[in-house]
Amino acid sequence: QLQLQESGPGLVKPSETLSLTCTVSGVSISSSNYYWGWIRQPPRKGLEWIGNIYFSGSTYYNPSLKSRVTISVDTSKNQFSLKLSSVTAADTAVYYCARHFWEPYSSSWYLFDWGQGTPVTVSS
């Protein structure tokens, strides 16, 4: 059974870099047709797609965050990670990792399975 588990600091100082890791169990992160990525949800707000990665290392990011986001993968550990630089209070949110299903006819994804989410607060 697939499980995704986010981990990382729950508190990050303004201007620093937020770093989170998602550990995948129950399926190989190298499976074809699946991408692995991140979504966030500020308090009492909706969902925002951050970006994703294929096991080969190809990455795709939300243009609104692209300049500050890096997603990487470690297939040996069955993990992928998120780094978000120069954070501000606006980056305070619950961060979810999720398995993305690739739809070749639209060249985009929907989100198959989600981790439980991890809250991150940006504050000094």
Place this chain on the structure above:
Amino acid sequence: DIQLTQSPSTLSASVGERVTITCRASQNISSWLAWYQQKPGKAPKLLIYKASSLESGVPSRFSGSGSGTEFTLTISSLQPDDFATYYCQQYNSYLMCSFGQGTKLEIK
């Protein structure tokens, strides 16, 4: 950018009622739309993909319809477990996806 607008933002209904939530896209997205259910403190759960395909394990009282710019999620007979927030998500944009603002379904 494709904008998704859900209506209503909040919906009050009773157990056993039939309810419909609408998602409108700012441009044609064919059938590339998914629906998710989110309960407080939990991750979203995929209900519907490709506008009308029911995800495995999702009760048949949930159904989706529409294409182009207007889509609906219908719950045929509300159950106590269905009170949650529902989001639509488009996956028509090249290498990008985005969500509606959500519809909160409350108990009347």
